[in-house]
Amino acid sequence: MDVENEEPIDPSPLEIKGNPLTEICMEIDMPSTSEDYSLTTLQSMLPPSVTEEDSGSDDEQTVVKRTKEEEQDLTNKYLTGQLTFSEYAAQYGENVYEEAYEEDEPEKKQEQETSVEANDFEQNLAEIKESSSIKKRPKIRSRQRNNLPPVLKGLMGEANLRYARGEHELAIKLCFEIIRQFPWASEPFETLASLYDEKGDTEKSLQISLLAAHLNPRASKHLWINLAERSEDRGDLKQAITCYGKAIRADSKDFELHMKQAILYERIDDKKSALKRYSKLLQCVGPQHGEKLVEIAKMLAHRYHEGNDLPKAKEALKTLFEKCSNLVTIELVNFMLEILITLKDFETSIETLVKFCNLQATFDKTEDGKFRLLTCSEPENMVIDIFAKLVIIVIHSQAFHLFDHFLTKVKTMNPEEAGDFYFDVAEALIAEKRFIDAMELLTPLTQSTNFNLPAIWLRMAECLKALDRIEDSIKAYLIVVDKAPQLLGARLAVSELLISLGRRDKALEVLTQDEDSEVLNTALLYERCLLLQKMPDKKEQFLVVANLFLSRHFVHIAAKEDITALTTSKAERKKSMIKENKNLQKTFSQGEELKGEFSQTFNEPPSEDEWQLFWSVCEVCLEIGNYSTLQRLAFSAQGSPKFSKYSNQIDLLCLSACYYNSDAYFGYNMVRAQVMKNMDCKRSWNLFNMMILRADDSRHNRFLMRLLIRNPHHRALTTLHANNCLVAGTYKYALSDYTAVYQKENSAMMAFLIGVTLCQMACQKFSAKKHSLVTQSVAYFWKYKELRGREGLQESHFNIGRAFHQLGLLPSAIHHYKKALETKSKFIDDNTEHLNLQREAAFNLHLIYLSSGARDVARMYLEKYIVI
Incomplete structure (x- = not known):
């Protein structure tokens, strides 16, 4: 579509003919259809954006500066869908929710300071005026406001005019040209968003609207709320959270905005952020929202209590008590006291009771800063749960000079109805090691119908154990085990007591679990193992x-x-x-x-x-x-x-x-x-x-051969390979390996193995030079005897006798066998069962004499040395 072929436009209210705007419009290089103007086209038109902040005063806070390339890259990623709007805004260092509160803090501080100064207004009027002029809250500059140059303002007006006349295609082209020349202004994006919305492209309209609002430093709260609602309708909850955060920056006092953002955090399952938002809301919203503050404070306190974050639960209720004291109920006071007792904040507990329950009390602090309760007088109509908390506070404060009064009043109550009260007070007494007083309250409960429970007997057993009444404690523990077999502590405690009395079989019975019907407890099973x-x-x-x-x-x-x-x-x-x-x-x-x-x-x-x-x-x-x-x-x-x-x-x-x-x-x-x-x-x-x-x-044979190829000089490998060769009958290979090891390690074992190998070779039927082999074998056996020393003399004689026995040299064999029988050694005597070779030597002698016909001598050696 060519601008020159367009029909003439009415020059009013903006004169087009002869105007420089006409020349700009005619020089625009535009695609033929509006469909080409996608977000990708918009991305290609955007030059590197300027991020330099204008110079401001020293107290002005600015966002993190970026290079042109970095900001261009962020914009490109957003337009192509690689970044969501939440991520895009976060890249500019804008934590919108936190900044809203940061803006609000100086305002609160200013109000407090002004209120203090106003008390002395008549005397210090001039100073107050000076102070109010100086103590302006600092601005937080998030983005520089970028105004269109005068020429492009005229072109923007032309685009709006075309849009108003229904010439949408030309209006889109004009907006893109403005963006190409000056991409930091919000006006062309706002017009484009409206154009795409009319064309039915709500997705593109929303994304461009977000960018327009982001570029507009004066974007209103209502605009961001509208964008948040549209994002929420599309299911983009994170983007909606970001938009609500921007709206909160515009109006941090709007209660509904805080609530909506917190609810959205819950919907995306970000519990931590939701609790943080509720906590901030509780701090910044005034008492005019009393009922909602009560609801939020209760919810926060319960959630923090469930998460075992008691200090934050305390702070939530404390804020509520300070802002809306007229809406505080007995239930809230009871919950607050429970938290304070767990935190051992007894001073705040007494102050709460004095303020909300008409308690009369005096207290001070000791030299080391410890809380000390001096006097305490409760009203007649005090609720029993609050009274129970008061008694527990008195006990934990160790104000036992006041305790007799409360104990007398507790005993007047029916244990069948006030059993929980009895038990809570008894537990507090046990914690302070007042076991006798605790038993005075536990005994009626054990005799009652409604509260004859395992937990009561367990505390009773603990008291009896602390008072060294072991037998009574064991009986109480056994009642607990009988009533509640799943209680691990009771079983372990009673088994420990039974073991200390030497009754291990009974302890083992207590620790035993039914493996078929009962879920096995690991700790009990472990203790049972240790006992067995x-x-x-x-x-x-x-x-x-x-x-x-x-x-x-x-x-x-x-x-x-x-x-x-x-x-x-x-x-x-x-x-x-x-x-x-x-x-x-x-x-x-x-x-x-x-x-x-x-x-x-x-x-x-x-x-x-x-x-x-x-x-x-x-x-x-x-x-x-x-x-x-x-x-x-x-x-x-x-x-x-x-x-x-x-x-x-x-x-x-x-x-x-x-x-x-x-x-x-x-x-x-x-x-x-x-x-x-x-x-x-x-x-x-x-x-x-x-x-x-x-x-x-024989798997090891192949393994040894492969390993020996990689480690040819390894002594253990060479020896084991030689052993395999000796067993296999390849004596020459065995002799070669044994000799190689013997040359490096002159040991008795190697000498013995060489002697055995030579002896085996000499015993072969077709071996040559038998005499030489026998001589060499005997020589190595003598070397073996020498290297073994005196401690191994019996072993040496026995092995040499076996060699002569195998060679058929029986007189020499008999001589060495007898030497083995006669050899004595203290080392052998100390290890007779494993080292003494007398029975083996005697048996071999018996074989020699038996083969020669000397049966009597053979029997003599058997009867003397071999006894079964």
């Missing part, structure tokens, strides 16, 4: 109960594949394998398979104590020889999230359990991981050797 651990005759029962206790977070092993998943070496791989395994998936996450059987308690033992219990269970399994249970428990602990920091100890425990239970298959998996992590640890290689001695397969 101290009873040597109940080890089997201890294992059962401890196993049940630990099953909360242990994995459940149901098949061989479960153990395979648990024996993997890497922690990350172990977790993934456990999660992939269907059986373990159910129990890996905090024992989900048993979920519902255990109650959630806040006094569970720490993981360190549970670990000690688990270790004790393993020791008991070893002690009684229950190796299968030990292995199952050890592997179940692998998947425990509570024992994750003990993973290394659990791995070693699993390895030991496999060894004791003769499970070489899984034991080899565990020990292989150990030697891979600790290649230079001799103990790991000793464990590896012990495990493969019990293996039924």
